[in-house]
Amino acid sequence: MAASTTAPTSAQQTNAHIDPAAQVADAGFVPVQTRSERPRSFEPADFGTPTGREVNWKHTPVARLSGLFTPAESNDGVTYEITSGEQYIADTLAAGTAPRGEFFVPEDIVAAVAWQGSVDGMHVRIPRNEEVAEPILVTVTGQGADKRADSHIVIEAQENSAATVILRHQGSAQYAQNIEIIARAGSRLTVVSVQRWDDDAIHAASHQTRVDKDAQLRHFIVSFGGGIVRVNPNLELAGTGSEGKMYGLTFADAGQHLESQVYMHHKGAHTTGDVLYKGALQGESARSVWIGDVLIGRDATGTSSYEANRNLVLTAGARADSIPNLEIETGDILGAGHASATGRFDDEQLFYLQTRGISEEEARRLVVLGFLTDIVLRLGIPSLESELLAAIDTELAGVNV
Structure with a gap:
């Protein structure tokens, strides 16, 4: 995916493999086969309204998310508090202002809506060569289940820096969120997103990350609260020797839907990837969804990659969907594998x-x-x-x- 600092007015791929939820001009209705084939666009209209039949929506309660398919009118559904590390919050970023959009391009309608609806994106910036001792904590508090909000947050670790950034979500809202993470050469960055919403909250987020040469990224998704929480992380190991670790923890109660569609793209040579998500479910209609896609690109020689998902079902009536996928475009790798298991004690x-x-x-x-x-x-x-x-x-x- 080419880097860009401005938002194009049309879809990125006009002849891509798409489905009815992504009606990009001049394209036919050819079902999406892999995560890498999904069309991307900054325009919500290019995706159409999801029906629940599309490959990236068929496990999601689309009707309950429909409030996120159009931009928030007043965009007052959440407040932001910098609990620690305020000195690392830079000037806000409008769409088209670097580094916003340097890597991030929406791949579904909610991400496109969040892009359009977020006029001033938060910018967490770790200066070059600086090691931040204490975690930078951003607390996002919902203002009510009937309130809407769109946001775009950029977390940038400049060359040879090191930091931990924690995003804590609480309260209730209908929240469409984009997180753009850039780990520049030699940096070491940990990003933790904790969802402890009230039971009536609706949260759909797209995390897109690029890891440059010899940089290391640890990414955590922890979801314990919320009516629907759909956090989809996308991590590209772009630079030679880059390393990415993606971890997840969910605990779904009765009536909760907790979902992550995880994508790791090994693009550079000698990259290392590790994906491990674990979840527990209890109560009638408790639901978790995990879809894990790993792509080892044709230039990703010397790659080592593994992904796994484990689920523990504690009561009758709970359901966990777990779908691992692995695509390899080169035979010159150190190793790759995937695993999935769901069961009781x-x-x-x-x-x-x-x-x-x-x-x-x-x-x-x-x-x-x-x-x-x-x-x-x-x-x-x-x-x-x-x-x-x-x-x-x-x-x-x-x-x-």
Whole structure:
């Protein structure tokens, strides 16, 4: 995908493989086969209105997201607070003002709406050669379930810098969000997006990331709250020797829909990728969706890549959809693989714990906690780790597993 600092007025691909939700001019209705073939455009009209039959919408409750298919009129649905690291917030970015749009191009109607509706995009900028000791914390608070908001946030780590940025979401709103992440050469960046919305919140987000030469990016999606939370991360390992790790943790309760469509594109040579998402589900109609796409491009020689999704279903009536995909365009790689598993408890683990004098109820709690803690401990942020472990405990306290 070519870099651009201005928003084109027509779709990026006028002869791309598309489906009825992406009616780009002069194109036929040829179903999308892979994530890399999806059309992209800054114009919402180029995508059409999703029907739920399209490949990127068929697992999503489209009707409940319909409020995000048009721009917010007043755009007052959320407020932003910089809890720490305010000195790293640069001037806002209008559409067409670099680095906004340097890498990001919407690939669905919600992302295009957020692009158009966000007049002044937030810019988190880590200066060259600077190492930021404490996490930069941006808190997004919803102002009510009937309120709408669109946003575009750019997180830029300049050359040889290092930082952690945490985006915390709370309250309730109907929120269309774009996150554009640029990890420039030699940088080390961690981005954590935590969704602890109220039960009636609707949140659809598109995260697009480019990792340049010898840079490292760790990306976390943690979703515990919200009626519908659809966070789709797209990570391109563009530079030689770049490294990307994408981790996710979800806990879906009754009536919740938590979704991530993950895409990792190995574009540069000698790149390393690791994707691991874990989720737990409890309660009638609890739903999680994970779709993982990895593309190893023709120039991505010497690549090492692996993706996995694991789901633990705690009660009857919950459902987890898990779809891993791997596309390889070169044979000169170190290794690549994918895996997916969804199931209930391991009876042998429960039996082992019970033979050590642990009650069945406590044994079940320990198994679930151990399953999810794997992702939490990868954060490396003690305060956030403690908060999330306490949140998991609270969730489990109400489960008859």
